[in-house]
Amino acid sequence: MFEGKYYNGRTSKGMPAFIILEPHYIRINWQTDSDNGTEVWHLSEMHKTEFNDATTVLEYGTFPRQSIAVFEQGFQQALEHKYKGATFLKSGYSSFAKTGVKGLLIGGLGLLLVAVALFFWGVPALAEQVAAHFPKEYEHAMGEKLYEQMLEGYTVDSAKTVALQKYLDALEVKSDFPIRATVVENEAVNAFAMPGGFILVHDALLDKMEHHEELAGLLGHEIGHVQMRHSTKAMARSLSHYMLLSVLFGDVSGVAAVIVDNASSMYSLEYSRKAETASDKAGLALLAQNNLNPKGMVWLMERLNSNEPEFLKFISTHPRTADRIDELNMLIEESKYKTAPNPALETAWEELKGE
């Protein structure tokens, strides 16, 4: 027995009704405040049907045309089970029959392919586009939250952080974002650039360095990532499906929240070869701008390359170090660099390396 509304075709008001599926007919017991009655519908005179997930509408006779609407989900299945093969059940599918099974399959497959392509390619590409156009203040605020989230998992080396910031302040830097660098205790030879100008450097990487030009090169490389918004775009790409959900559920402000909530995904971000090359060039440009030896970039790479077990982690986000060294050497040969001593940088470097 199902609950629904019965319309007698003479008044537009629906009457509360119970619908009972008998073996060869449908019985409708309807009731109003002042009246009640029973209708019997023979299967052969039931014609038009409309099914969707929530509602089933059945019509009966020609004039007056009676109808019932049932809002229970199991009703359609119950009809199909009880009256298998009945004509009134097929009428809803007439448009499918005209198209033909083959056309339907091809059309369906085409739609499916478009949907799959949109989901796997379109959604990440769109998210990257959106991220590339975040207002700078917004990106900085998001980066700051992300950075605070990241720092919770680390021990900050305050003395080295102060010295690193001094080094950074003595560097001439071109960036749309204020650059803030932090040294944390970690054995992995690694560094990260977060959206909006936040840079995390593991102390193990600093320990490996022998020349301050390597540090300048590293900072230039990471600032390049910041400036070109590589992490923002990469995170947007990798989290695009979560973002889509938050947009679909009407929470547009949740897009940045999704990124912040997934701070840990910073570790597994992979930049393209193109992004790394562009950041290497940014590192070289920073060295040139500060009249520092451009070989600092190459030394940095060689240091990482000579450290198999530890550099593995670095190499996974910074692919093909050997190729990058070759490319850097070519770029250095092509350009003329003037080098000059920089006491401010050297003093900050000594402070950073001192115990």
Ligand SMILES: [Zn+2]
């Ligand atoms: Zn990089």
